Amino acid sequence: MATIEAMGQKRTVTAVEDAKGFSTRDLILIAVLLAAGAVLKLTVSSFLTFAGMKPNFMIAMYCLAIILTRPRVYQAGIIGLITGFISQIPMLNATPLVNIASELVGALVCGILLAAFLRVAKGNASLHNVVSPFIITFVATVFSGYVFALIVGSAMNGLPVAAMFVTYAVMVFGTATLNAILVAILTPVLKKALKLA
DSSP, X not given: OHHHHHHHHHHHHHHHHHHHOSOHHHHHHHHHHHHHHHHHHHXXXXXOOBTTBOOOXXXXXXXXXXXHHOOOXXXXXXXXXXXXXXXXXXXXXXXXXXXXXXXXXXXXXXXXXXXXXXXXXXXXXXXXXXXXXXXXXXXHHHHHHHHXXXXXXXXXXXXXXXXXXXXXXXXXXXXXXXXXXXXXXXXXXXXXXXTOO
């Protein structure tokens, strides 16, 4: 009887922990990665320019944080909102408030794609370690980039939507590719270092 009760208590605790969401370790990891993204954007970003394109470390780091911590979609959105607010620091952003919307959308897309990959490809380590991080980060960056472009190009500067898609295509897809490569490289390394499944 004691064993059954103990098991019941254990299940209750697990359910409570699941309801809480992020563990302390997850929160620390998210904070460290977002801080690293801000520092890298301020320092290294200007040195990693290829044909006018450079990685967006803020997007790359929140995608990496979402992939490693596997939050629910709404929690991924919260990570995106936090990133958007961090991006309001004047040194990180020349267009106030726009990043709040773009990073929210990018993080939600990241969370949705991650949930889809986790359901479709259970137990496929190689897919979850390299392929899905690349695809997830690429698509999330494209969404984030085009939301940013839509607000800045169309809403603020009156650029037609079709022209906006063409005008920003090289920058958005180039940044998405660089971000995806970075996250695909870092995901298996950090999973191994942090002993994550």
